[in-house]
Amino acid sequence: MATQSTEEYLEAIYKLGGEREPLAISVLAERLSVSSPSVSEMARKLAEQGLASYEPYKGVTLTAEGQARALAVIRRHRLWERFLTDTLGFSWDQVHDEACRLEHVTSPLVEERLAEFLETPQTCPHGHPMPTAQGKVTVEAARPLSALEPGQRGVVLWVPEEKVEMLQYLTALGLKPQATVQVEAVAPFQGPLTVRIGEAWHPLGWEVASQIMVRLL
Amino acid sequence: MATQSTEEYLEAIYKLGGEREPLAISVLAERLSVSSPSVSEMARKLAEQGLASYEPYKGVTLTAEGQARALAVIRRHRLWERFLTDTLGFSWDQVHDEACRLEHVTSPLVEERLAEFLETPQTCPHGHPMPTAQGKVTVEAARPLSALEPGQRGVVLWVPEEKVEMLQYLTALGLKPQATVQVEAVAPFQGPLTVRIGEAWHPLGWEVASQIMVRLL
DNA sequence: TTTTTATATTAGGCATACCTATTTTAACGA
DNA sequence: TCGTTAAAATAGGTATGCCTAATATAAAAA
Numbered sequence: 001m002a003t004q005s006t007e008e009y010l011e012a013i014y015k016l017g018g019e020r021e022p023l024a025i026s027v028l029a030e031r032l033s034v035s036s037p038s039v040s041e042m043a044r045k046l047a048e049q050g051l052a053s054y055e056p057y058k059g060v061t062l063t064a065e066g067q068a069r070a071l072a073v074i075r076r077h078r079l080w081e082r083f084l085t086d087t088l089g090f091s092w093d094q095v096h097d098e099a100c101r102l103e104h105v106t107s108p109l110v111e112e113r114l115a116e117f118l119e120t121p122q123t124c125p126h127g128h129p130m131p132t133a134q135g136k137v138t139v140e141a142a143r144p145l146s147a148l149e150p151g152q153r154g155v156v157l158w159v160p161e162e163k164v165e166m167l168q169y170l171t172a173l174g175l176k177p178q179a180t181v182q183v184e185a186v187a188p189f190q191g192p193l194t195v196r197i198g199e200a201w202h203p204l205g206w207e208v209a210s211q212i213m214v215r216l217l
Numbered sequence: 218m219a220t221q222s223t224e225e226y227l228e229a230i231y232k233l234g235g236e237r238e239p240l241a242i243s244v245l246a247e248r249l250s251v252s253s254p255s256v257s258e259m260a261r262k263l264a265e266q267g268l269a270s271y272e273p274y275k276g277v278t279l280t281a282e283g284q285a286r287a288l289a290v291i292r293r294h295r296l297w298e299r300f301l302t303d304t305l306g307f308s309w310d311q312v313h314d315e316a317c318r319l320e321h322v323t324s325p326l327v328e329e330r331l332a333e334f335l336e337t338p339q340t341c342p343h344g345h346p347m348p349t350a351q352g353k354v355t356v357e358a359a360r361p362l363s364a365l366e367p368g369q370r371g372v373v374l375w376v377p378e379e380k381v382e383m384l385q386y387l388t389a390l391g392l393k394p395q396a397t398v399q400v401e402a403v404a405p406f407q408g409p410l411t412v413r414i415g416e417a418w419h420p421l422g423w424e425v426a427s428q429i430m431v432r433l434l
Numbered sequence: 435t436t437t438t439t440a441t442a443t444t445a446g447g448c449a450t451a452c453c454t455a456t457t458t459t460a461a462c463g464a
Numbered sequence: 465t466c467g468t469t470a471a472a473a474t475a476g477g478t479a480t481g482c483c484t485a486a487t488a489t490a491a492a493a494a
Contacts, residue, residue, distance in 0.1 A: 005481065025442060038482055040443060045480095057442060057489060088330040098327055105318035113305040222451065242472060255452055257473060262450095274459060274472060 002051075004104040007073045008032065009042050010051060011103075013062055014070035018052075022059030071131040072111075077103040078124035078131075079114050081161075085125045086118065092125040092176075093167035108133075126167075127158030127177030127213075143216065146193065146209035148183040154214030155180055166208065173202055175212060219268075221321040224290045225249065226259050227268060228320075230279055231287035235269075239276030288348040289328075294320040295341035295348075296331050298378075302342045303335065309342040309393075310384035325350075343384075344375030344394030344430075360433065363410065363426035365400040371431030372397055383425065390419055392429060 002010070012031050016023050029039045043060040046052035051066035062070060080099040084090040090098075106114075112133065115121075122130055131137040142157045156179045159170055170176065174197045185194040190206040219227070229248050233240050246256045260277040263269035268283035279287060297316040301307040307315075323331075329350065332338075339347055348354040359374045373396045376387055387393065391414045402411040407423040 003480075026440090034481085035483060036442060037444080037484085042481080084327070088327065088334055090326075090330065094326075098324060101322035102319070105322055107315060109307075109311075110301070110305065110315055113307065117305055220450075243470095251451085252453060253472060254454085254474080258451080 002049075002069060005042070006046070006049075006051070007069070007104050009039075009046060010062065010066055010070040011073045011077070013052065013060060014067065014074065018060055019062045019067045019070065022055075022061050024059050028060070068135040071135045071137060073103050074137075075131040075133070075135075076106045076111055078128060079111060079118065079121070080106070081124045081126075082118050082121045083114060086121075091171070093164045093171070095125065096162045096164075123158070123177065124161065126161040127156065128161060140215060142213040144210045145181065145183070145195070145204075145212040145214050146186075146190075146206050148186075148214070148216070150183055150185050153180060153182040153217040155217060157213045157215055159213070160211050166211070169208075170212075173197060173204075174200075180217070181212075181214065219266075219286060222259070223263070223266075223268070224286070224321050226256075226263060227279065227283055227287040228290045228294070230269065230277060231284065231291065235277055236279045236284045236287065239272075239278050241276050245277070285352040288352045288354060290320050291354075292348040292350070293323045293328050295345060296328060296335065296338070297323070298341045298343075299335050299338045300331060303338075308388070310381045310388070312342065313379045313381075340375070340394065341378065343378040344373065345378060346375075357432060359430040361427045362398065362400070362412070362421075362429040362431050363403075363407075363423050365403075365431070365433070367400055367402050370397060370399040370434040372434060374430045374432055376430070377428050383428070386425075387429075390414060390421075391417075397434070398429075398431065 009028070009032070012028055013019070013023055016027055016031060018028075025036055025039045025043065028043075029036045032039070040056075043052065043054040046060065046066065047054040050063060051069060052060050052062050054060045077099045080102040081092075081095045084095040084098055085092055115133070124130065129137055129139055140157055143154075145154060145156075148154055156175060156177050158177060159175065160166060175181065179197060182196040183193055184196055184201065187193070187206075192206060193204045193209050195202055195204050195209075226245070226249070229245055230236070230240055233244055233248060235245075242253050242256045242260065245260075246253045249256070257273075260269065260271040263277065263283065264271040267280060268286060269277050269279050271277045294316045297319040298309075298312045301312040301315055302309055332350070341347065346354055346356055357374055360371075362371060362373075365371055373392060373394050375394060376392065377383060392398065396414060399413040400410055401413055401418060404410070404423075409423060410421045410426050412419055412421050412426075
């Protein structure tokens with residue numbers, strides 16, 4: 001049985017792209033707020049358990065089994081987020097931390113019943129796609145809002161889920177999944193964008209815009 | 218912050234009566250399925266943290282703070298049990314183990330919203346009373362079904378929550394909270410009872426009957 | 435090619451929460 | 465009162481998952 005800590009590593013590796021290509025130890029350490037030696041050690045253990053492949057100095061990559069485990073955890077996380085917002089009435093900036101704990105104590109049976117109760121949601125409240133119970137996930141082709149040219153419009157697909165202050169800011173702007181946003185202007189040198197959401201125009205820092213993923217209209 | 222393990226000890230001590238009088242180390246060890254030395258050690262730590270008073274060879278008792286913590290955990294446990302049965306449709310024999318894990322990862326905010334969503338339930342599915350958010354609990358005066366004389370009737374108040382097979386057996390008998398049961402006969406020497414539930418008569422082992430708590434009618 | 439620098443690993447420790455084996459305590463019966 | 469016994473304490477050890485400090489590696493710059 002995978003420990004809570006193991007699940008957190010698998011989830012982080014997956015989200016940082018380690019299901020595709022070797023992920024640097026330092027990147028993982030940064031994300032999990034632990035030291036590099038701790039990550040090295042865990043990488044070795046994940047490899048021992050067949051959940052990751054790991055070559056010293058080369059980084060860590062999930063095996064098929066590791067990916068499946070990671071997606072199961074991510075599915076539980078996103079189901080709980082939906083429950084917390086849709087059923088208990090939490091705002092989308094409150095639910096990530098709660099779900100981070102609930103995801104590790106959820107049996108497959110509770111996962112299944114929860115999904116039924118929520119009527120099989122297709123995304124989390126931040127727009128990220130829901131992996132299926134079979135461990136598949138379909139990620140829609142997306143580009144950052146910052147990549148749009150002036151005059152182009154996009155539909156928001158997803159936003160970062162773990163940044164509380166940014167989520168509160170995006171709430172104020174109305175920048176949530178399904179919202180339509182038009183880029184009116186882009187300042188050079190990765191400068192701020194001017195975007196229109198509904199009838200309102202807003203300046204938007206490039207750094208923020210680069211984290212809002214959209215589908216081009 | 219109390220660890221998960223700490224919470225489990227507090228909960229077990231409370232349920233075994235250690236909120237009233239010193240509880241023997243061996244009783245706690247048996248309940249938690251750990252060795253006596255492990256319990257001794259944790260008893261000392263609980264005392265250090267001000268959650269229990271502990272005198273070697275005398276047993277362990279919860280302090281006011283320890284009781285409050287224990288009741289908070291028990292409240293979360295019972296709220297999750299209600300959620301799992303009432304909202305997700307689990308049977309009452311499936312929910313204890315799930316709730317045992319969920320109870321340790323539930324913030325006060327989730328606890329509060331969950332209670333609201335469930336419309337402030339007064340008991341768990343097994344009939345045990347719900348502690349309030351303020352850490353108070355009212356336990357109705359009860360006696361075991363085995364203490365009734367032939368001819369006496371009682372209303373089931375609560376049954377053991379953690380014994381899966383017994384709960385399945387009680388389901389078949391219809392012996393659930395609020396059910397009325399009449400004792401028709403009691404065999405001597407702690408022998409089986411004959412009880413009537415609705416129109417049906419059933420033999421009932423004394424050991425089982427002693428764990429069904431009722432209010433005399 | 436050699437040196438520098440960033441990154442990662444190894445070495446050695448710590449806290450938690452368990453364990454078994456051994457010793458101590460307390461209570462009870464002879 | 466003394467010896468026996470059951471319960472609980474201490475002693476010493478393990479695995480997990482962290483840490484810091486020191487060392488090794490690999491990649492980039494000189």
